[in-house]
Amino acid sequence: RLTGQQQEINSLMQRKSAVDEENARLKNEFGNLNQKFKDKSKELKDTEECARKKEEQNRLVIKNLEEENKGFNICCADLLSDLEKLRKQEAQWKKEKSGDDARIKNLETDLAETREQIKHLRSICSNLSSQVAVKQEELFQKDCDVVRAK
Numbered sequence: 676r677l678t679g680q681q682q683e684i685n686s687l688m689q690r691k692s693a694v695d696e697e698n699a700r701l702k703n704e705f706g707n708l709n710q711k712f713k714d715k716s717k718e719l720k721d722t723e724e725c726a727r728k729k730e731e732q733n734r735l736v737i738k739n740l741e742e743e744n745k746g747f748n749i750c751c752a753d754l755l756s757d758l759e760k761l762r763k764q765e766a767q768w769k770k771e772k773s774g775d776d777a778r779i780k781n782l783e784t785d786l787a788e789t790r791e792q793i794k795h796l797r798s799i800c801s802n803l804s805s806q807v808a809v810k811q812e813e814l815f816q817k818d819c820d821v822v823r824a825k
């Protein structure tokens with residue numbers, strides 16, 4: 676009976692030793708896994724912090740770009756307003772130029788007519804000068820005749 680108990684004790688001791696070894700192995704594995712978990716947790720925390728910083732930077736960049744865009748929109752609106760004013764001014768100038776061109780054409784026509792009138796009046800003046808010269812010659816002849824007659 677003692678030998679059976681001794682065998683059972685030996686068997687239990689072997690099982691205990693095996694369980695202790697398994698326990699030690701599991702503790703070691705648990706320690707390794709726990710360290711990996713801590714490392715991964717730190718890595719996750721660092722990644723989240725980096726992502727948060729990037730997100731904050733992106734928000735700032737977006738805010739700055741939106742402000743810059745507002746400035747560009749105001750500038751564009753001003754330029755469009757200036758362009759519209761310039762187009763209206765151009766239309767006004769074209770209208771005035773058209774009126775000026777019509778006046779110039781009328782003045783050129785009047786000038787041509789006036790030149791024709793001057794030409795005609797010079798011709799009349801030349802004819803009258805010729806007639807005056809003839810009359811003066813006739814008058815001179817008559818004066819001479821009167822003087823001879825006396």
